[in-house]
Amino acid sequence: MLTRLAITPGEPAGIGPDLCVELAQxxxxxxxxxxxxxxxxxQQRAAALGQSISLxxxxxxxxxxxxxxxxxxxxxxxxxxxxxAGKLNPANSMxxxxxxAQAANMALRNEVDAMVTAPVNKxxxxxxxxxFTGHTEFLAEHCHAKLTVMMLATEGLRVALATTHLPLKxxxxxxxxxxxxxxxxxxxxDLQSKxxxxxxxxxVCGLNPHAGEAGHIGREEIEVLEPVLEKMRAxxxxxxxxxxxxxLFTDKYLRDADAVLAMYHDxxxxxxKFKGFGNAANITLGLPIIRTSVDHGTAxxxxxxxxxxxxxxxxxxxxxxxxxxxxxxxxPRANAKAN
Numbered sequence: 001m002l003t004r005l006a007i008t009p010g011e012p013a014g015i016g017p018d019l020c021v022e023l024a025q026x027x028x029x030x031x032x033x034x035x036x037x038x039x040x041x042x043q044q045r046a047a048a049l050g051q052s053i054s055l056x057x058x059x060x061x062x063x064x065x066x067x068x069x070x071x072x073x074x075x076x077x078x079x080x081x082x083x084x085a086g087k088l089n090p091a092n093s094m095x096x097x098x099x100x101a102q103a104a105n106m107a108l109r110n111e112v113d114a115m116v117t118a119p120v121n122k123x124x125x126x127x128x129x130x131x132f133t134g135h136t137e138f139l140a141e142h143c144h145a146k147l148t149v150m151m152l153a154t155e156g157l158r159v160a161l162a163t164t165h166l167p168l169k170x171x172x173x174x175x176x177x178x179x180x181x182x183x184x185x186x187x188x189x190d191l192q193s194k195x196x197x198x199x200x201x202x203x204v205c206g207l208n209p210h211a212g213e214a215g216h217i218g219r220e221e222i223e224v225l226e227p228v229l230e231k232m233r234a235x236x237x238x239x240x241x242x243x244x245x246x247x248l249f250t251d252k253y254l255r256d257a258d259a260v261l262a263m264y265h266d267x268x269x270x271x272x273k274f275k276g277f278g279n280a281a282n283i284t285l286g287l288p289i290i291r292t293s294v295d296h297g298t299a300x301x302x303x304x305x306x307x308x309x310x311x312x313x314x315x316x317x318x319x320x321x322x323x324x325x326x327x328x329x330x331x332p333r334a335n336a337k338a339n
Contacts, residue, residue: 001328002064003321004032004112006075006103012038012083012092014298015308016118017045022310024053024072031321032065034058034112035072036099038079042072048085048304060111077102085304088121093128096120100135104142107289114290114320118313119298133165136284139291147179148286149186151259152269152295153319154276158259159268160187160285171264172207172220180228184261186286188237191258194290196326200258203248204229204241207263211244278311281319290323292316 007023009016020035020042035042039055046053058073067073079095103115117135125132132138140148151160162183163174184202191200205211206225208218215222225242233239241261243253248260249271262268272280273295282293294312302308 001030001325002032002066003030003114003324004034004064005317005320006034006036006106006112006115007317008099008103008115008117009035009037009042010118011088011096011121011124011298011300012041012079013085013087013089013303014119014121014300015303016298017041018049018303018306018308019118019294019310019313020072021046021049021051021053022308023313024067024070025051027067027069028317029066031067031317033067033072033317034075034106036075036077036103036106038083038095039074039076041079041083042074044083045085045304049306060106060109075102075106086300088124088300090124090128093125093130093132096125097130097132097138100138101142104139104289104291107291108143113324114292116313116316116320117291117293119294119296121298121300135282135291135293136164139284139287143287143289145287147182147186148284149183149190151187151283151285152272152280153283154272154280154295154315157254157272157275159272160259160261161265161268162261162263164265166264168264168266172218175207175220175224175263177224177228180224181232184228184232184237184239187259187261188232190285193330194285194323194327195258196330197258199238201238201256202240203243203253203257203260204239205245205248205260205262205267206242209244209246211242278309279315280312281316283319283323290320290327292320292323 009020054071055074058075081091106112107115136150150164191197207220212218212221221242229239280295284291
């Protein structure tokens with residue numbers, strides 16, 4: 001099966017275009033890679049890196065074929081202003097969002113099987129007067145998803161988040177019966193449908209140190225987490241917790257786990273990035289499409305230098321390809337149940 005992937009290079013002044021140029025030098029027999037970007041920018045960055053690339057305009061009506069060495073398929077969008085490597089320009093913020101919208105639309109129309117995103121700079125988009133908190137939230141709104149769940153994955157570990165980009169002081173109030181129920185429902189369903197795991201084993205972190213220590217260090221575990229977990233177990237989910245986060249991330253617990261649900265961003269992601277930074281993928285669950293991303297930032301200081309590490313983008317591409325294939329395998333089972 002040859003998988004079609006739309007790739008957005010993200011912040012044009014960052015290393016995203018560099019990574020896409022590097023991709024062009026390495027053919028993958030199992031994928032057709034389509035860059036959603038400005039053609040002039042891609043050629044300019046290739047020249048800065050001393051590379052040569054051939055850009056073939058993507059036609060979704062043609063049969064899929066893998067890229068030849070030195071070739072990228074492109075779905076072109078013109079940047080608002082010329083791009084200088086390493087120099088942020090708020091004027092190009094709408095261009096960045098347009099690439100995301102176009103790639104998502106291609107996936108929604110089934111012109112591609114999934115989308116893969118390189119990093120954006122949230123600050124410069126906000127400097128342009130655009131309210132933007134991240135890929136996850138943007139794609140949720142664009143795809144009309146009621147709720148999405150952020151999950152990062154590296155070899156041997158998947159960590160999903162009950163809350164994402166919130167100040168720490170707001171986290172406890174954001175974890176409610178309804179929100180935790182929805183997050184667990186999405187996580188469980190997507191582990192089944194997009195990863196092909198029939199009966200997922202999910203570990204759930206407590207919110208407080210020592211998971212609240214029987215209410216002595218906070219009552220959220222007693223009043224919110226435990227009732228929700230009991231309710232979801234009654235529906236057939238295999239959930240363990242709430243467990244203290246300081247001991248959950250050990251072999252004793254992780255050995256048979258398919259995913260960990262952390263309560264907030266910096267509870268779970270430092271562990272995952274320590275384990276696999278540069279070889280991890282960011283995955284958005286709850287969307288009607290498959291979306292993966294790199295696990296790093298725009299690295300403006302490396303843009304145009306040839307020193308950017310492509311490992312995480314390769315991981316994101318491999319993860320997206322595996323998810324597409326798992327989804328295809330799971331569809332016959334889902335259809336059989338429906339019938």
